[in-house]
Amino acid sequence: MTKRFALGIFEDEDVLLHAVENVREAGVKIYEVFSPFPIHGIDDALGIERSRLPIAAFFFGLTGLAFALWLQIYTLGFDWPMIIGGKPHIALPAFIPVAFELTVLFCCHGMVITFYTISNLYPRWKTPVLDVRSTDDKFVMAIEVNENTDMNKLTQILRENGASEVNQKEMSKF
Helix, strand or coil, X not given: CCEEEEEEEECXXXXXXXXXXXXXXXXXXXXXXXXXXXXXXXXXXXXXXXXXXHHHHHHHHHHHHHHHHHHHHHHHHHHCCCCCCCCCCCCHHHHXXXXXXXXXXXXXXXXXXXXXXXXXXXXXXXXXXXXXXXXXXXXXXXXXXXXXXXXXXXXXXXXXXXXXXXXXXXXXXX
């Protein structure tokens, strides 16, 4: 599957941020914005909703806590009960350090796996880059183009909003 993109190349992040707002107001749907560093406010300008990853983090942590408590209660209370220093078999205050560590472990690993899965960032997959300069010093606004798109109007909109150049690029893997 091949997709065509119009790429607006910008020199400054403030110009890009205002251009995103103006281009969206003009009714153009922006595919993605690529930047060499994070830009404060770009998510709001693009209309990206708040991430639900914190909810996933909570449930991963809850799973880790439940697993840690189950493991310790089962091991020390039922499978291999031992009296250590006269304490009861199931001593919850003694379980806190292990429960905390497994909560953090499950949460961290679950978040990494979830983030990579949602972002399609799999190991050993070559990620397509629309413009190599976006990893160095330029800011790129990508707009998906189809056969009905008026390229002259789109180029004019991007140039009026501060794009130093406008290019077209076809990508076969997206």
